Amino acid sequence: MLGASALTACAAGPDYKAPATPSAAAGAFIGAASPAVSVAEPDGDWWRLYNDPVLDELVRDALAANTDIRVAVARLEKARAGLRGARSDRLPQTSLSAQPTYGRASAAQTLPGADRENWTVDAGLDVAYEVDLFGRVKRSIEAAKGDVNAAAGDADAVRVAVVADTARAYVDATSSAERIAVAEQTVALLDKSIRITNARFEVGRSDRLDVIRTTALRDQQAALIPSLVADRDSALLRLATLTGRTPQELPAVVREQKVTPDLKQPIPVGDGRALLARRPDVRAAEQRLAADTARIGVATADLYPRITLGGSIGTTAIGGGDILGGGPFRWLLGPLINWAFPNQEANRARIAAAKADASASLATFDGTVLRALEETETALSVYAHALERRDTLKAAREAADRAARISLARQREGRIDFLTVLDAQRTLAAAESELATAERAVAFAQVDLFKALAGGWTSASPVTASRSGPAL
Numbered sequence: 001m002l003g004a005s006a007l008t009a010c011a012a013g014p015d016y017k018a019p020a021t022p023s024a025a026a027g028a029f030i031g032a033a034s035p036a037v038s039v040a041e042p043d044g045d046w047w048r049l050y051n052d053p054v055l056d057e058l059v060r061d062a063l064a065a066n067t068d069i070r071v072a073v074a075r076l077e078k079a080r081a082g083l084r085g086a087r088s089d090r091l092p093q094t095s096l097s098a099q100p101t102y103g104r105a106s107a108a109q110t111l112p113g114a115d116r117e118n119w120t121v122d123a124g125l126d127v128a129y130e131v132d133l134f135g136r137v138k139r140s141i142e143a144a145k146g147d148v149n150a151a152a153g154d155a156d157a158v159r160v161a162v163v164a165d166t167a168r169a170y171v172d173a174t175s176s177a178e179r180i181a182v183a184e185q186t187v188a189l190l191d192k193s194i195r196i197t198n199a200r201f202e203v204g205r206s207d208r209l210d211v212i213r214t215t216a217l218r219d220q221q222a223a224l225i226p227s228l229v230a231d232r233d234s235a236l237l238r239l240a241t242l243t244g245r246t247p248q249e250l251p252a253v254v255r256e257q258k259v260t261p262d263l264k265q266p267i268p269v270g271d272g273r274a275l276l277a278r279r280p281d282v283r284a285a286e287q288r289l290a291a292d293t294a295r296i297g298v299a300t301a302d303l304y305p306r307i308t309l310g311g312s313i314g315t316t317a318i319g320g321g322d323i324l325g326g327g328p329f330r331w332l333l334g335p336l337i338n339w340a341f342p343n344q345e346a347n348r349a350r351i352a353a354a355k356a357d358a359s360a361s362l363a364t365f366d367g368t369v370l371r372a373l374e375e376t377e378t379a380l381s382v383y384a385h386a387l388e389r390r391d392t393l394k395a396a397r398e399a400a401d402r403a404a405r406i407s408l409a410r411q412r413e414g415r416i417d418f419l420t421v422l423d424a425q426r427t428l429a430a431a432e433s434e435l436a437t438a439e440r441a442v443a444f445a446q447v448d449l450f451k452a453l454a455g456g457w458t459s460a461s462p463v464t465a466s467r468s469g470p471a472l
Contacts, residue, residue, distance in 0.1 A: 011139055011301075012135050012303070013293075013296040013297025013301070016289075016293045025369065026273040028271050030380070031376075034380065037266050037268070039268075039270065040269075040270070041270040049263055049265070049267075054170075058243055061245075062163065062242050063159060063162070065244025067244065068158050068161075069159055072151075072155035076148070076154075079144070080151075083141070089137045090137055094127050095125075096126075097124050097314075100119060100122075102118070103117070104116050104117045127312070133305075133307060136298055142297070146292075146293075149290070150284045151284075154280070155280075156283075157281045164447055164451035168444060171440070171443040171447060172231065173254070174257050175436070176228050176235060178440075179228050183225050187225075193214050194218060214425075217426055262439075262443060275376060275453065278453070279368075281372065282368050285368040286365055289361040289362055302340065303347050306338045307335055309335050310333070311332065311334075313331040379448045379451075383448075386441045393434050393435045397432060397434075403427065404428040407424040
């Protein structure tokens with residue numbers, strides 16, 4: 001018995017060792033030098049940094065009802081069921097049978113005076129237990145655990161993506177509303193300019209061409225509004241789908257939001273070591289490597305004999321009587337040895353295939369690590385430059401506004417012609433539009449950075465694949 005236990009502890013195949021990551025990956029990010037970020041670790045649900053209750057509710061609803069998350073959770077449950085199945089191989093396998101039949105025997109098979117028609121009852125219990133001498137069952141369980149952990153990482157990655165997509169759609173909707181407001185304000189200012197120019201034309205102080213030019217500029221700005229409205233509607237429809245709603249069910253409070261969320265504090269980004277520990281796609285890739293490493297052991301164990309201890313007890317009774325008596329009772333015990341020997345080429349081919357799968361999983365893990373670092377550094381760079389562009393456009397917009405006001409004042413005094421005024425108004429309209437677009441780009445860059453960092457969202461309460469209606 002002790003010998004069998006000792007052999008059971010020796011599992012075939014390699015033991016899993018976590019792969020090494022580049023030493024440079026553990027340090028600070030290149031883009032962490034920007035004043036817009038801090039080296040503090042991300043903590044808490046990142047979307048709450050915006051202090052926007054509507055966004056908070058949308059994210060909560062998305063985590064509870066998004067269909068992609070429900071699919072990922074179902075796949076995780078499937079992997080857990082596979083683990084339970086693998087663990088069941090540690091237990092004796094039992095089967096219980098009972099077969100009552102009624103029939104008529106031939107006269108040649110029946111003793112004189114005995115009934116030719118009768119009931120026959122056959123019942124039995126079979127038990128089989130695999131002695132895991134070479135660790136096949138143990139490695140199968142390790143592989144199933146890796147599959148479960150990989151599926152859990154996939155589910156977390158889907159949650160990260162869904163939260164980011166929800167925040168991005170919300171930002172898209174609110175920024176489109178802001179751009180619509182800017183365009184409408186520009187049109188209103190140009191309407192006022194048209195009225196002034198018309199009045200000047202009626203008293204002979206302006207040319208008819210000035211009115212036409214101002215009207216053309218006004219119409220150009222008004223033509224931008226329908227496309228902005230379409231962008232906003234598209235973002236709202238995405239929000240409905242992300243939160244598990246039909247378009248008609250999206251609450252009115254979401255449609256009324258016109259202020260783009262913006263952070264007033266540096267974004268905590270941490271360092272590379274914490275990033276790789278936090279990224280669910282990295283965790284999933286490592287666990288797939290662990291599972292494929294364990295499957296090498298499963299394939300290797302098939303090179304050796306598989307020993308199963310079996311037993312059976314049963315009884316056969318005629319006429320339904322004396323089922324448990326000593327006469328009809330039977331039993332047997334014995335081992336069953338299966339061994340594909342000497343031709344083991346098929347087993348060795350499966351080992352080679354398992355090793356190739358493990359090599360591919362290692363390459364996938366290395367690639368996932370590099371992509372995680374690339375995405376984060378890219379997001380940091382995009383965010384820093386988006387902020388720089390927005391600040392420059394703010395200054396340009398302020399200068400264009402001053403130039404437009406000065407040109408109007410000088411036109412009233414007769415010191416400049418109308419073309420100069422029109423050019424100043426056109427410059428102001430373009431600056432307003434570009435600034436609104438830059439504000440949108442900054443908000444998108446923030447969300448993309450949080451997505452690359454994988455946030456601190458895992459502190460949220462557990463999410464189930466519920467289809468209950470959202471509370472917002």
